[in-house]
Amino acid sequence: MSHTELDPRLAPPFPQAALPVLRNPQLRKNVAHATDVIQGKRAMLVAEKSDWQELRSAAAAIRAHALENLGTYLTQFEERCTAAGGTVHWAADAAEARRIILDILRAEGASEVIKIKTMTSAEIQLNPALEANGIHAYETDLAELILQLGKDEPSHIVAPALHVNRSQVREIFARSMGRSDLTDDPQALTAAARSYLRQKFLSVPTAISGANFLIAETGSVAVVESEGNGRMCLTLPRTMITLAGIEKVLPRFTDLEVMLQVLARSATGERMNPYTSLWTGVTPGDGPQRFHIVLLDNGRSDILAKKVERQTLRCIRCAACQNTCPVYRQTGGHAYGSVYGGPIGAILTPQLMRMEHAQSLPFASSLCGACYEVCPVKINIPEVLIELRTQVVDREREQPVRVFDAMYVGMRAASGIFAAARRFRSAQRLGRIALLPFTGKDGWIRSLPGLGARWTATRDLRGMPGQSFREWWAERKDNQQQ
Amino acid sequence: MRASLFITCYNDTLYPETGRAVVKLLERLGVTLDFHPEQTCCGQMHANTGFRAEAYSQAKRFVRLYRDTEIVIIPSSSCVAMIRDQYPVLFEELGNEDLRRDLQALLPRIFELSEFLIDKLGVEDVGAYFPHRVTYHASCHGLRGLHVGDRPFRLLGKVRGLELAPLENLDRCCGFGGTFSIKNAEVSSAMLASKLRDVLTTRAEYCTALDNSCLMHLGGALHRQFAGMRTIHLAQILASTETEPAEEFL
Amino acid sequence: MTPADSRSLILDRISHATQRPGGNTYEHLPRAYTHKGALEPGDCVHLLIERLREYDAVVDTCTVAELPACIAKILQANSKHILVVPPGLDPAWLAAGYDWKIDQDLSHAAIEACDGVVTTAFAAIADSGTIVLHHSAAEGRRALSLLPDWHLCILRASQVVETLPEYFARCTQPPRLATYISGPSATADIEMTRIKGVHGPRFLHVLLVRD
Numbered sequence: 035m036s037h038t039e040l041d042p043r044l045a046p047p048f049p050q051a052a053l054p055v056l057r058n059p060q061l062r063k064n065v066a067h068a069t070d071v072i073q074g075k076r077a078m079l080v081a082e083k084s085d086w087q088e089l090r091s092a093a094a095a096i097r098a099h100a101l102e103n104l105g106t107y108l109t110q111f112e113e114r115c116t117a118a119g120g121t122v123h124w125a126a127d128a129a130e131a132r133r134i135i136l137d138i139l140r141a142e143g144a145s146e147v148i149k150i151k152t153m154t155s156a157e158i159q160l161n162p163a164l165e166a167n168g169i170h171a172y173e174t175d176l177a178e179l180i181l182q183l184g185k186d187e188p189s190h191i192v193a194p195a196l197h198v199n200r201s202q203v204r205e206i207f208a209r210s211m212g213r214s215d216l217t218d219d220p221q222a223l224t225a226a227a228r229s230y231l232r233q234k235f236l237s238v239p240t241a242i243s244g245a246n247f248l249i250a251e252t253g254s255v256a257v258v259e260s261e262g263n264g265r266m267c268l269t270l271p272r273t274m275i276t277l278a279g280i281e282k283v284l285p286r287f288t289d290l291e292v293m294l295q296v297l298a299r300s301a302t303g304e305r306m307n308p309y310t311s312l313w314t315g316v317t318p319g320d321g322p323q324r325f326h327i328v329l330l331d332n333g334r335s336d337i338l339a340k341k342v343e344r345q346t347l348r349c350i351r352c353a354a355c356q357n358t359c360p361v362y363r364q365t366g367g368h369a370y371g372s373v374y375g376g377p378i379g380a381i382l383t384p385q386l387m388r389m390e391h392a393q394s395l396p397f398a399s400s401l402c403g404a405c406y407e408v409c410p411v412k413i414n415i416p417e418v419l420i421e422l423r424t425q426v427v428d429r430e431r432e433q434p435v436r437v438f439d440a441m442y443v444g445m446r447a448a449s450g451i452f453a454a455a456r457r458f459r460s461a462q463r464l465g466r467i468a469l470l471p472f473t474g475k476d477g478w479i480r481s482l483p484g485l486g487a488r489w490t491a492t493r494d495l496r497g498m499p500g501q502s503f504r505e506w507w508a509e510r511k512d513n514q515q516q
Numbered sequence: 517m518r519a520s521l522f523i524t525c526y527n528d529t530l531y532p533e534t535g536r537a538v539v540k541l542l543e544r545l546g547v548t549l550d551f552h553p554e555q556t557c558c559g560q561m562h563a564n565t566g567f568r569a570e571a572y573s574q575a576k577r578f579v580r581l582y583r584d585t586e587i588v589i590i591p592s593s594s595c596v597a598m599i600r601d602q603y604p605v606l607f608e609e610l611g612n613e614d615l616r617r618d619l620q621a622l623l624p625r626i627f628e629l630s631e632f633l634i635d636k637l638g639v640e641d642v643g644a645y646f647p648h649r650v651t652y653h654a655s656c657h658g659l660r661g662l663h664v665g666d667r668p669f670r671l672l673g674k675v676r677g678l679e680l681a682p683l684e685n686l687d688r689c690c691g692f693g694g695t696f697s698i699k700n701a702e703v704s705s706a707m708l709a710s711k712l713r714d715v716l717t718t719r720a721e722y723c724t725a726l727d728n729s730c731l732m733h734l735g736g737a738l739h740r741q742f743a744g745m746r747t748i749h750l751a752q753i754l755a756s757t758e759t760e761p762a763e764e765f766l
Numbered sequence: 767m768t769p770a771d772s773r774s775l776i777l778d779r780i781s782h783a784t785q786r787p788g789g790n791t792y793e794h795l796p797r798a799y800t801h802k803g804a805l806e807p808g809d810c811v812h813l814l815i816e817r818l819r820e821y822d823a824v825v826d827t828c829t830v831a832e833l834p835a836c837i838a839k840i841l842q843a844n845s846k847h848i849l850v851v852p853p854g855l856d857p858a859w860l861a862a863g864y865d866w867k868i869d870q871d872l873s874h875a876a877i878e879a880c881d882g883v884v885t886t887a888f889a890a891i892a893d894s895g896t897i898v899l900h901h902s903a904a905e906g907r908r909a910l911s912l913l914p915d916w917h918l919c920i921l922r923a924s925q926v927v928e929t930l931p932e933y934f935a936r937c938t939q940p941p942r943l944a945t946y947i948s949g950p951s952a953t954a955d956i957e958m959t960r961i962k963g964v965h966g967p968r969f970l971h972v973l974l975v976r977d
Contacts, residue, residue, distance in 0.1 A: 049699065049701070049702065049703065056702055360710075361700075361703055363710075364706040364707055364710070397566075397699050399696065400692065400693025400694075400707070401564055401696070402688075403660040404656070404660070420566070420602075423565060423566030441698070441699070445567050449574070451556075452556040452574050454556075455553055462528075485698055488697075488701035489698060491705065492705040492708065492709075492737060493705070493739075494737075495732070496732065496736070499532055499533075502529055503536070506532055506535070508553075
């Protein structure tokens with residue numbers, strides 16, 4: 035696995051980025067296995083929940099309501115968190131968030147930090163920025179540790195290392211921990227990670243986390259996890275820094291009764307994840323006595339302003355859409371060129387890039403709708419994909435290059451043809467003649483030039499029949515009238 | 517009963533035998549069919565590829581052509597889903613109140629073929645005979661867009677001689693996705709290969725579906741691989757009888 | 767740009783983005799999901815025990831009168847001798863013959879060195895097999911139930927609710943701190959194989975007191 039930073043600004047277009055993965059059977063096997071397992075567990079636990087659809091409706095409505103009133107809830111969160119001893123920072127973009135975190139760490143005199151898995155920190159490319167300033171970040175989530183030691187990047191929101199199998203983990207750990215004695219038994223590998231990190235938890239005085247939810251009513255932050263590395267980071271250090279997107283806020287504490295139920299089932303196929311932690315500012319005698327939270331915009335308020343796209347921000351990062359997506363199953367996450375892969379990434383990443391980059395991602399979907407069906411907050415991902423495709427095409431319309439793009443020219447021509455049945459009939463006749471030289475004796479086409487070659491690379495195409503349906507209908511009508 | 521057939525652009529051009537089967541089947545069941553000669557395309561390809569302005573004009577055309585029609589039958593679930601799910605949004609955005617009203621009145625009168633048979637005609641046994649082992653591929657738009665549920669299975673279950681072979685991972689996309697199969701040809705092909713493994717495991721003679729688009733994709737690969745299995749639209753199975761077996765391409 | 771400017775910039779953008787009226791008020795959000803469970807109290811406790819055992823937690827039950835003796839029995843059976851306890855734990859439960867470290871600002875190293883920890887809990891949720899800690903004086907600060915490898919949690923049957931919403935209904939005030947524990951620390955990060963015991967306590971022992 036080569037190490038390439040996941041940066042949507044530099045990533046190749048999706049069809050191209052997918053190629054190396056499609057030629058890597060081991061990786062595809064790892065991804066298919068992992069997504070199959072999670073999907074199976076999710077399906078079982080959703081089936082046992084007779085009020086699942088009601089929970090989804092409530093979750094979607096709570097998230098939508100929080101977004102409609104985001105300003106109110108964020109300022110309320112700020113006020114309550116501050117009153118409880120926390121310090122609230124606002125970051126308009128990634129660079130500002132990095133600067134704020136670096137300033138806090140410098141003031142703490144930190145040379146090391148321990149980190150809980152946070153996709154938002156990968157979004158703002160935090161680790162490289164810390165390293166460049168002489169601060170080493172220790173990833174403490176097992177999957178993130180595997181990736182950090184293996185110089186790899188996350189490929190899944192919930193299980194970021196699901197593309198790596200046990201023998202690869204063994205190699206990485208043996209090399210970087212100097213543990214040639216390790217077997218590829220997951221139990222042994224997990225134990226190795228435990229002892230590798232134990233001293234760090236007990237000695238590093240500063241930690242960085244993400245947030246699953248912010249509670250406006252109380253100014254509290256909630257983090258869900260499985261391993262206990264989160265609890266270690268949230269409890270033992272002197273100083274805690276949380277990085278959270280501004281969309282993470284929930285109106286009230288009680289809303290967790292909905293969100294926790296849908297999140298655990300959707301994300302890991304559990305009734306509840308092993309550990310959920312909730313804290314409010316600082317509590318004398320318990321846990322970090324300095325608490326900073328960085329509220330990150332980084333394009334989110336732009337998404338909020340758009341009617342169809344706003345629902346993207348309801349996302350609670352459960353990755354159910356990734357697990358069910360037939361495209362993601364084939365390509366894994368890296369092909370999306372962003373820490374957010376799969377269907378949610380296909381809509382979120384280009385929007386976070388303000389549609390300046392990652393324009394191929396909205397097209398990286400067959401619009402099969404499986405993502406929408408499993409989404410616990412009912413994000414109509416296909417609808418947003420189509421909206422973003424429209425924006426990409428509308429930009430193309432203004433570019434002179436459009437006259438050289440076969441797909442663009444073809445779509446425009448087809449539109450003219452569909453505008454009148456007379457033209458459509460002529461096009462059918464012309465098409466029949468044009469395809470004739472490519473059509474074999476058995477009536478099938480095995481090879482086409484141009485765009486058609488992309489079809490015939492793996493599939494044949496039935497040649498055009500001698501008579502269209504409308505021709506047959508007209509003929510039949512004539513015969514009946516005679 | 518009188519109904520109008522919207523055959524769809526690709527069935528018209530590439531799969532006329534499906535249209536003929538719909539005519540034969542419905543006339544056998546006592547339905548008088550009309551065919552509006554001005555029909556072309558519902559606009560799905562344009563809408564789904566991001567050409568919204570073009571999709572608008574096709575959507576407008578469709579509603580104007582059919583607004584006074586009693587019943588419209590469409591043998592393609594993805595085109596029905598386009599009309600039901602995307603037209604209202606298009607018209608709202610266009611701000612065309614008249615068209616929106618016409619569409620709202622028209623929508624309850626638009627049926628995908630299996631919906632029409634079960635919900636409108638109230639038949640499951642259409643008197644078909646098709647003595648073959650068949651597997652059913654659930655197209656994504658039929659499954660998750662229209663929620664056709666078990667309707668196709670109820671129809672297939674009453675076809676005499678037919679042996680239904682269940683398909684694993686029924687809810688998984690075949691990878692067609694319209695222009696997706698061209699824009700992301702390699703990924704689409706990988707999805708197709710995975711679907712094909714499940715389809716071939718059934719050892720069926722035929723793979724059927726509500727949509728010829730999926731079947732074009734699956735059938736193209738089956739033909740390329742000399743797999744022996746063939747694809748056939750549900751309408752053709754339902755139209756088939758002892759005296760008049762299903763009409764097939766070559 | 768100073769942070770103060772970013773604050774108003776972001777809030778301005780948000781206010782501009784959300785000026786279109788509409789949407790439900792908080793009171794009108796749909797909440798048609800199950801709030802109250804349907805089980806009798808006894809069955810509810812049974813469900814909790816079943817769920818906890820699914821998570822590989824060990825569960826014992828006793829009466830209020832038997833409690834101190836039962837704690838001692840469990841400690842003996844599990845060979846736990848040095849135990850850390852929160853300052854608010856009932857002193858009557860601390861059986862003689864064990865080394866009880868009462869948490870008065872103990873260092874992390876001192877807590878880590880103990881064989882185990884004994885705490886109470888705020889509530890338990892049967893449906894998901896969840897132990898809820900609000901970190902009161904008898905539940906202990908967060909580090910206490912985290913660092914030792916073995917956690918004995920004393921739970922009264924009357925604290926058991928069936929559903930998650932029932933727990934929230936019992937919270938008259940939102941807690942300042944809370945930890946929800948649903949089974950021991952675990953990971954599935956390597957090939958989705960569930961491995962018990964990563965960083966949190968590897969062994970959870972629950973003593974249910976019939977009250």
